Amino acid sequence: MKVFVIGVGLIGGSMVLDIKSHYPEAIIYGIDKNQNHIEKALELGIIDEKSSLDSLADADIVIVSIPVDIQLEVIPKMLQEIKDNCLLIDVGSTKEQICKILENHPKRRNYLATHPIAGTEYSGPTAAHLGLFNQKTNIICEVEKTAFKLQEKALEIFSKLGMRIRYMDATSHDKHIAYVSHLSHISSFMLGKTVINKEKNERDIFDMAGSGFASTVRLAKSSPAMWTPIFEQNKTNVIETLEEYINNLQQFKKLMLQNDFTEIYKEMESVNHIKQILYGIK
Amino acid sequence: MKVFVIGVGLIGGSMVLDIKSHYPEAIIYGIDKNQNHIEKALELGIIDEKSSLDSLADADIVIVSIPVDIQLEVIPKMLQEIKDNCLLIDVGSTKEQICKILENHPKRRNYLATHPIAGTEYSGPTAAHLGLFNQKTNIICEVEKTAFKLQEKALEIFSKLGMRIRYMDATSHDKHIAYVSHLSHISSFMLGKTVINKEKNERDIFDMAGSGFASTVRLAKSSPAMWTPIFEQNKTNVIETLEEYINNLQQFKKLMLQNDFTEIYKEMESVNHIKQILYGIK
Secondary structure, three states: OEEEEEOOOHHHHHHHHHHHHHOOOOEEEEEOOOHHHHHHHHHOOOOOEEOOHHHHHHOOEEEEOOOHHHHHHHHHHHHHHOOOOOEEEEOOOOOHHHHHHHOOOOOHHHEEEEEEOOOOOOOOHHHOOOOOOOOOEEEEEOHHHOOHHHHHHHHHHHHHOOOEEEEEOHHHHHHHHHHHHHHHHHHHHHHHHHHHHHOOOHHHHHHHOOHHHHHHHHHHHOOHHHHHHHHHHOHHHHHHHHHHHHHHHHHHHHHHHOOOHHHHHHHHHHHOOHHHHHOOOO | OEEEEEOOOHHHHHHHHHHHHHOOOOEEEEEOOOHHHHHHHHHOOOOOEEOOHHHHHHOOEEEEOOOHHHHHHHHHHHHHHOOOOOEEEEOOOOOHHHHHHHOOOOOHHHEEEEEEOOOOOOOOHHHOOOOOOOOOEEEEEOHHHOOHHHHHHHHHHHHHOOOEEEEEOHHHHHHHHHHHHHHHHHHHHHHHHHHHHHOOOHHHHHHHOOHHHHHHHHHHHOOHHHHHHHHHHOHHHHHHHHHHHHHHHHHHHHHHHOOOHHHHHHHHHHHOOHHHHHOOOO
C-alpha cells in the first residue's frame, strides 16, 4: 500500500505514523513545499521517502494536510493524477468550499472530505506523534459522494486509529465548527494581544500568570499560515460567532457598570453547565 | 503549632495539607460555613478537628481562604481575636480593598496579604491536594506592614511549599491580575455562553469540540460564589481590560469584513510571541 502524505505536519505526519503502525507493509511517501519539514520527517521516520506530485499516479491513498486555501488549488489537480481506485482524503478545518469546488469533478468519488478534531497549538513534523487520533472525533462530510469501496477503506483506517465518526453536511460542519473551534482561536489570539499590548514589562505577565491564563491563551500559539485561510474561508460564520461573543462581553460589561452582580452570578452559574458538556473531551 | 484554616476549599485545603506534611506536629483546625465541606475535609484528612471562630485565640497561624467579599467583613474581627504572635494570612485574588480596610487596624502587623497563583477551575475540599503550590508564584503585598518575625514565619512556610515570592503593592497587583487572570475568566465564561446559546442541541457541541475549545472554556467551570466578588472588588480594572479586549475583537472583525487577511496574518504572527512569555508556566 503506497500512502502519499501532502504536508508532513502535526495532522498529516501523525496520521501516517499511525497508518504505518497498523499497516507495516505501507510505504509512506512525503510531499511538502518546506524542504526542512521533509528532511525532519525522514529523520523522524514519519515518511519512508521523499516524493513529488509527479508520482501521485502510484498512490493507493493520498492524505492532504495543508492550509485550506492551497487545498482548493491543488486537490482538483491531484484528483486528475491519481488512479481510479485511489482514495484522496483531506483533513482541513473547513469543508464547504472544498466540497463545492469538487462537486462536479470527474473524480469526485475518489475524494473523502474529513475533519479530524485532533489539532493542537503545535505544528510541523516535530509535533507529529503516534496515537494523536485515538478517541478523537472525525467529521466526514458528504460521505455518499465517495465511492463505496473507498468509504470502506477510509473507515477501516479511521477505526484502527481509534476515531469515532460523525457524518455531517459541509455547510453544517462549517457553521458549527465556527462556534466550537474557530471562535476559540480568535478569543485566544485577542486575549494574548490584549495582555501583551498592556503589559510592556513581560516579566510581570510571566510572574503573575497562572495555569488559567496559559489555558485560555494557548491557542494563540497556533500557526497563522494555517489559521488565516480558515478564517477567510469561513468568514460569514466566523463573523456571526464573533458578533455574538462581542455582544455577550458587552452585556457582561454593562452588568458590571450597573453593579448588577446578582445577574453576573446567575450568568456564570448558568454557564457552569459547560462542565457536563465538556465532560469526556480529552 | 495550631493552624486554623478558614475555608477548607482548593487553596485553603491544599495549603494545610502541605503544611501538615512539612510540620508533622501541626494540628489543623478547620472552619467553614459549609458543614459538608467540614465533614469532607475531616474524612479526607485535610483537617484534624472542626473548630469555630470562638477558638481563634488559640491559633499560631490563621489561613483565610474564603470569597473576597466575606474576607472584608471577617478579617478585621478575626485580627482582634488572635493572640499577639499569631500570623493571619489571606489568599484572596484581590488585594487593594483588604489592605485598605486593614490599613489602620491595631493588629495590622499580624496580617500578611498574599495571592498564591495556584487556583484551578475546581473548588471545594475534594479539589485540595498535596503539592499544589510547588513552583507556583505567591504575590505578597505590603510586606513591610507585617511584623518581621511573622514575615519570616510565612516565608519559611512558603519556601517549604516550593513557592517563589514576588513582592508588589496592592494597587499594582489588582491592576496586573485583571489582565492575566480576571479577564481570562470572563473571556471563558462568555465563550461558553456564546456556544451554549447557539448550540441548543448539545450533542453537536460535544461531538465537534476538541481540546482547543475545552482549553479556552475550562475556566467557565469556575465557582460563581468565588468569582462574583472578585469582579466586584476589581471592577474598575476589570472593565478596563474588558474594553481593550472588546476593542481588539472588534478590530479583528473589522479586518475580516474588509477582507484584510494579510493584516490578520500579521496580527496572529505578532501574538505568537506569547509562546516565549508562557514558556515555563505549569
